[in-house]
Amino acid sequence: MTHEHGAEGGAGRRAAVLGHPVAHSLSPVLHRAAYGALGLDDWRYDPVDVTEDDLAGFVGALDASWAGLSLTMPLKQTVLPLLDHVEPLAGVVGAVNTVLVQPARGTPVLTGANTDxxxxxxxxxxxxxxxxxxxxxxxxxxxxxxxxxxxxxxxxxxxxxxxxxxxxxxxxxxxxxxxxxxxxxxxxxxxxxxxxxxxxxxxxxxxxxxxxxxxxxxxxxxxxxxxxxxxxxxxxxxxxxxxxxxxxxxxxxxxxERMLLHQAVEQVRLMTGLAGPVAAMDEALQAALGVPAHPAAPSKG
The missing domain is CATH 3.40.50.720 (NAD(P)-binding Rossmann-like Domain)
Structure with a gap:
Protein backbone atom coordinates (compact mmCIF):
# COMPACT_ATOMS: atom_id res chain seq x y z
CA MET A 1 0.00 0.00 0.00
CA THR A 2 1.52 3.30 -1.09
CA HIS A 3 0.85 6.70 0.44
CA GLU A 4 2.04 10.10 -0.69
CA HIS A 5 3.16 11.95 2.41
CA GLY A 6 4.83 15.06 1.02
CA ALA A 7 3.51 18.59 0.74
CA GLU A 8 2.18 19.79 -2.60
CA GLY A 9 3.80 23.18 -2.50
CA GLY A 10 3.00 26.34 -0.56
CA ALA A 11 2.87 26.81 3.18
CA GLY A 12 -0.24 24.71 3.67
CA ARG A 13 -0.31 21.78 6.01
CA ARG A 14 -1.88 18.38 5.57
CA ALA A 15 -4.20 16.38 7.80
CA ALA A 16 -6.24 13.24 7.31
CA VAL A 17 -8.64 10.83 8.91
CA LEU A 18 -7.36 7.26 9.00
CA GLY A 19 -9.45 4.15 9.47
CA HIS A 20 -10.65 0.94 7.89
CA PRO A 21 -13.14 1.42 6.41
CA VAL A 22 -13.04 5.22 6.21
CA ALA A 23 -15.05 6.19 3.12
CA HIS A 24 -18.14 6.89 5.26
CA SER A 25 -16.34 9.36 7.53
CA LEU A 26 -17.77 12.86 7.92
CA SER A 27 -14.49 14.18 9.31
CA PRO A 28 -13.41 15.65 5.92
CA VAL A 29 -16.67 17.62 5.76
CA LEU A 30 -16.04 19.07 9.22
CA HIS A 31 -12.34 19.85 8.89
CA ARG A 32 -12.61 21.29 5.38
CA ALA A 33 -15.42 23.57 6.54
CA ALA A 34 -13.19 24.72 9.40
CA TYR A 35 -10.29 25.47 7.07
CA GLY A 36 -12.59 27.49 4.83
CA ALA A 37 -13.97 29.52 7.73
CA LEU A 38 -10.50 30.11 9.17
CA GLY A 39 -9.01 31.20 5.85
CA LEU A 40 -6.64 28.25 5.72
CA ASP A 41 -7.14 27.87 2.00
CA ASP A 42 -3.87 26.02 1.43
CA TRP A 43 -4.58 23.34 4.05
CA ARG A 44 -5.96 19.98 2.95
CA TYR A 45 -7.72 17.15 4.76
CA ASP A 46 -8.29 13.73 3.22
CA PRO A 47 -9.75 10.33 4.14
CA VAL A 48 -7.13 7.56 3.93
CA ASP A 49 -7.99 3.88 4.29
CA VAL A 50 -5.37 2.45 6.64
CA THR A 51 -5.53 -0.95 8.31
CA GLU A 52 -3.91 -1.84 11.61
CA ASP A 53 -1.09 -3.54 9.70
CA ASP A 54 -0.52 -0.43 7.55
CA LEU A 55 -0.54 2.07 10.41
CA ALA A 56 3.11 1.86 11.49
CA GLY A 57 4.34 2.42 7.94
CA PHE A 58 2.01 5.36 7.39
CA VAL A 59 2.89 7.07 10.67
CA GLY A 60 6.60 6.43 10.20
CA ALA A 61 6.58 8.25 6.85
CA LEU A 62 4.93 11.46 8.09
CA ASP A 63 6.96 14.59 7.43
CA ALA A 64 6.81 18.23 8.52
CA SER A 65 4.11 19.03 5.96
CA TRP A 66 1.63 17.21 8.18
CA ALA A 67 -0.30 18.92 10.99
CA GLY A 68 -2.20 15.97 12.38
CA LEU A 69 -4.31 12.88 12.00
CA SER A 70 -7.80 11.89 13.10
CA LEU A 71 -8.14 8.20 13.93
CA THR A 72 -11.23 6.04 13.78
CA MET A 73 -11.64 2.39 14.66
CA PRO A 74 -9.72 0.17 14.78
CA LEU A 75 -6.69 2.44 15.12
CA LYS A 76 -7.31 4.32 18.38
CA GLN A 77 -5.38 1.80 20.44
CA THR A 78 -3.07 0.41 17.75
CA VAL A 79 -1.39 3.82 17.44
CA LEU A 80 -0.28 4.07 21.07
CA PRO A 81 3.15 2.40 20.76
CA LEU A 82 3.92 4.44 17.62
CA LEU A 83 3.83 7.82 19.38
CA ASP A 84 6.56 9.90 21.00
CA HIS A 85 4.22 11.35 23.62
CA VAL A 86 0.69 10.61 24.81
CA GLU A 87 -1.27 13.35 26.57
CA PRO A 88 -2.40 12.37 30.10
CA LEU A 89 -6.11 12.06 29.33
CA ALA A 90 -5.47 9.86 26.31
CA GLY A 91 -3.08 7.77 28.37
CA VAL A 92 -5.61 7.26 31.15
CA VAL A 93 -8.40 6.40 28.71
CA GLY A 94 -6.08 4.20 26.66
CA ALA A 95 -7.36 5.53 23.35
CA VAL A 96 -5.99 8.16 20.95
CA ASN A 97 -8.23 9.68 18.29
CA THR A 98 -5.92 12.60 17.47
CA VAL A 99 -2.25 12.63 16.50
CA LEU A 100 -0.45 15.98 16.43
CA VAL A 101 2.56 16.20 14.14
CA GLN A 102 5.05 18.75 15.42
CA PRO A 103 8.06 19.72 13.29
CA ALA A 104 11.45 18.94 14.79
CA ARG A 105 14.98 18.37 13.59
CA GLY A 106 14.80 15.21 11.57
CA THR A 107 11.70 13.14 12.23
CA PRO A 108 8.59 15.05 13.44
CA VAL A 109 7.44 14.55 17.02
CA LEU A 110 4.11 12.72 17.30
CA THR A 111 1.78 13.40 20.22
CA GLY A 112 -1.40 11.46 20.88
CA ALA A 113 -4.49 13.16 22.27
CA ASN A 114 -8.11 12.25 22.94
CA THR A 115 -10.83 14.69 21.90
CA ASP A 116 -13.62 12.11 22.13
CA GLU A 257 -23.19 13.49 15.12
CA ARG A 258 -23.06 16.03 17.98
CA MET A 259 -20.14 14.15 19.55
CA LEU A 260 -18.54 13.94 16.11
CA LEU A 261 -18.89 17.69 15.66
CA HIS A 262 -17.44 18.70 18.98
CA GLN A 263 -14.52 16.27 18.96
CA ALA A 264 -13.64 17.66 15.52
CA VAL A 265 -13.87 21.25 16.79
CA GLU A 266 -11.29 20.39 19.43
CA GLN A 267 -9.13 18.58 16.86
CA VAL A 268 -9.10 21.69 14.68
CA ARG A 269 -7.96 23.77 17.65
CA LEU A 270 -5.14 21.36 18.44
CA MET A 271 -3.97 21.00 14.85
CA THR A 272 -4.21 24.63 13.73
CA GLY A 273 -3.80 26.59 16.96
CA LEU A 274 -7.03 28.43 16.15
CA ALA A 275 -10.42 28.07 17.82
CA GLY A 276 -12.60 25.65 15.87
CA PRO A 277 -15.42 27.54 14.09
CA VAL A 278 -18.37 25.65 15.57
CA ALA A 279 -21.12 27.35 13.55
CA ALA A 280 -19.45 26.79 10.17
CA MET A 281 -18.64 23.18 11.01
CA ASP A 282 -22.16 22.54 12.30
CA GLU A 283 -23.71 24.01 9.16
CA ALA A 284 -21.54 21.80 6.95
CA LEU A 285 -22.43 18.75 9.03
CA GLN A 286 -26.15 19.43 8.77
CA ALA A 287 -25.84 19.90 5.02
CA ALA A 288 -23.96 16.60 4.69
CA LEU A 289 -26.58 14.75 6.74
CA GLY A 290 -29.40 16.40 4.84
CA VAL A 291 -31.59 16.89 7.88
CA PRO A 292 -31.74 19.31 10.83
CA ALA A 293 -29.34 18.46 13.62
CA HIS A 294 -29.95 17.71 17.32
CA PRO A 295 -33.73 18.28 17.59
CA ALA A 296 -33.61 17.49 21.29
CA ALA A 297 -31.02 20.14 22.08
CA PRO A 298 -31.99 23.61 23.27
CA SER A 299 -31.91 26.29 20.64
CA LYS A 300 -28.81 28.46 20.55
CA GLY A 301 -30.81 31.28 18.99
Missing part, protein backbone atom coordinates in the same frame (compact mmCIF):
# COMPACT_ATOMS: atom_id res chain seq x y z
CA UNK A 117 -14.04 12.90 25.84
CA UNK A 118 -14.47 16.60 25.07
CA UNK A 119 -16.93 15.71 22.30
CA UNK A 120 -19.00 13.53 24.60
CA UNK A 121 -19.11 16.05 27.46
CA UNK A 122 -20.06 18.91 25.13
CA UNK A 123 -22.68 16.90 23.25
CA UNK A 124 -24.33 15.75 26.47
CA UNK A 125 -24.21 19.33 27.72
CA UNK A 126 -26.34 20.44 24.78
CA UNK A 127 -29.20 18.32 26.09
CA UNK A 128 -28.57 18.77 29.81
CA UNK A 129 -28.42 22.55 29.55
CA UNK A 130 -26.62 24.95 31.89
CA UNK A 131 -29.14 24.53 34.70
CA UNK A 132 -29.12 20.73 34.78
CA UNK A 133 -28.78 19.24 38.26
CA UNK A 134 -25.20 18.24 39.00
CA UNK A 135 -23.89 15.75 39.48
CA UNK A 136 -25.95 13.36 37.46
CA UNK A 137 -25.55 10.30 39.62
CA UNK A 138 -26.87 7.41 37.55
CA UNK A 139 -25.46 6.51 34.16
CA UNK A 140 -25.34 3.55 31.81
CA UNK A 141 -22.87 2.74 29.04
CA UNK A 142 -23.67 0.26 26.27
CA UNK A 143 -20.57 -1.42 24.87
CA UNK A 144 -17.05 -2.04 26.14
CA UNK A 145 -14.59 -0.78 23.51
CA UNK A 146 -12.37 2.28 23.11
CA UNK A 147 -15.31 4.69 22.90
CA UNK A 148 -16.71 3.22 26.10
CA UNK A 149 -13.46 4.11 27.86
CA UNK A 150 -13.76 7.70 26.64
CA UNK A 151 -17.38 7.65 27.82
CA UNK A 152 -16.36 6.67 31.34
CA UNK A 153 -14.00 9.65 31.45
CA UNK A 154 -16.74 11.97 30.14
CA UNK A 155 -19.28 10.69 32.67
CA UNK A 156 -16.75 11.21 35.45
CA UNK A 157 -16.49 14.86 34.41
CA UNK A 158 -20.29 15.05 34.67
CA UNK A 159 -20.25 13.59 38.18
CA UNK A 160 -21.05 9.95 37.35
CA UNK A 161 -18.29 7.77 38.77
CA UNK A 162 -20.29 4.56 39.32
CA UNK A 163 -21.97 3.88 35.96
CA UNK A 164 -23.22 0.51 34.81
CA UNK A 165 -21.50 -0.86 31.70
CA UNK A 166 -23.48 -3.32 29.59
CA UNK A 167 -21.47 -5.65 27.36
CA UNK A 168 -22.05 -8.75 25.27
CA UNK A 169 -19.38 -10.73 27.11
CA UNK A 170 -17.95 -10.13 30.59
CA UNK A 171 -14.84 -12.02 29.52
CA UNK A 172 -13.81 -9.19 27.19
CA UNK A 173 -13.88 -6.16 29.48
CA UNK A 174 -10.32 -6.40 30.80
CA UNK A 175 -9.07 -3.36 28.86
CA UNK A 176 -12.03 -1.27 29.94
CA UNK A 177 -11.64 -2.36 33.56
CA UNK A 178 -7.99 -1.26 33.53
CA UNK A 179 -8.92 2.09 31.99
CA UNK A 180 -11.64 2.61 34.59
CA UNK A 181 -9.16 1.85 37.37
CA UNK A 182 -6.69 4.40 35.97
CA UNK A 183 -9.34 7.13 35.94
CA UNK A 184 -10.74 6.35 39.38
CA UNK A 185 -14.12 5.24 38.06
CA UNK A 186 -15.86 2.23 39.57
CA UNK A 187 -18.39 0.82 37.11
CA UNK A 188 -20.60 -2.19 37.58
CA UNK A 189 -20.46 -4.57 34.64
CA UNK A 190 -23.54 -6.41 33.38
CA UNK A 191 -24.61 -8.34 30.32
CA UNK A 192 -26.32 -6.40 27.55
CA UNK A 193 -29.34 -8.66 27.95
CA UNK A 194 -30.11 -6.88 31.23
CA UNK A 195 -30.04 -3.39 29.73
CA UNK A 196 -33.71 -3.20 28.74
CA UNK A 197 -34.78 -3.80 32.35
CA UNK A 198 -32.31 -1.38 33.93
CA UNK A 199 -31.43 1.53 31.62
CA UNK A 200 -34.88 3.20 31.69
CA UNK A 201 -34.07 4.43 35.21
CA UNK A 202 -30.71 6.03 34.32
CA UNK A 203 -30.18 9.79 34.14
CA UNK A 204 -27.64 9.43 31.33
CA UNK A 205 -27.28 6.61 28.82
CA UNK A 206 -24.51 6.47 26.23
CA UNK A 207 -24.56 3.79 23.57
CA UNK A 208 -21.14 3.12 22.08
CA UNK A 209 -22.39 0.10 20.13
CA UNK A 210 -21.77 -0.13 16.36
CA UNK A 211 -24.57 0.87 13.96
CA UNK A 212 -27.67 -1.35 14.34
CA UNK A 213 -26.13 -3.31 17.21
CA UNK A 214 -28.64 -1.71 19.60
CA UNK A 215 -31.69 -2.42 17.44
CA UNK A 216 -32.67 -5.38 19.64
CA UNK A 217 -32.57 -3.20 22.73
CA UNK A 218 -34.74 -0.65 20.95
CA UNK A 219 -37.42 -3.31 20.46
CA UNK A 220 -37.13 -4.39 24.11
CA UNK A 221 -37.73 -0.81 25.30
CA UNK A 222 -41.20 -0.78 23.78
CA UNK A 223 -43.67 0.08 26.52
CA UNK A 224 -41.00 1.49 28.86
CA UNK A 225 -41.03 4.97 30.36
CA UNK A 226 -37.75 6.87 30.56
CA UNK A 227 -36.78 10.31 31.83
CA UNK A 228 -33.08 10.48 31.07
CA UNK A 229 -30.84 11.62 28.23
CA UNK A 230 -29.55 9.19 25.60
CA UNK A 231 -26.49 9.81 23.47
CA UNK A 232 -26.22 7.21 20.72
CA UNK A 233 -22.72 7.47 19.27
CA UNK A 234 -23.92 5.74 16.09
CA UNK A 235 -25.52 8.15 13.64
CA UNK A 236 -26.10 5.94 10.60
CA UNK A 237 -28.94 5.33 10.02
CA UNK A 238 -30.18 8.57 11.48
CA UNK A 239 -32.16 8.56 13.66
CA UNK A 240 -31.12 5.20 15.02
CA UNK A 241 -33.74 2.69 16.16
CA UNK A 242 -32.54 3.15 19.75
CA UNK A 243 -32.95 6.93 19.52
CA UNK A 244 -36.48 6.56 18.17
CA UNK A 245 -37.44 4.11 20.91
CA UNK A 246 -35.90 6.29 23.64
CA UNK A 247 -37.68 9.43 22.48
CA UNK A 248 -40.96 7.53 22.16
CA UNK A 249 -40.54 6.39 25.77
CA UNK A 250 -40.26 10.02 26.91
CA UNK A 251 -36.51 10.64 27.04
CA UNK A 252 -34.28 13.26 25.45
CA UNK A 253 -31.90 12.23 22.67
CA UNK A 254 -28.54 13.58 21.54
CA UNK A 255 -27.47 12.31 18.12
CA UNK A 256 -24.01 10.83 17.70
Missing amino acids: VYGLVTALGEALGPEAPAPRRTAAVLGGGATAASTLAALAQLGCTTPVVYVRSLARVGGLMRAAHRMGVEPRYALLDAAAREVPGADLVVSTLPPRAADGLAVDLDGSTVDGVLLDVAYDPRPTALSVAWRRAGGAVVGG
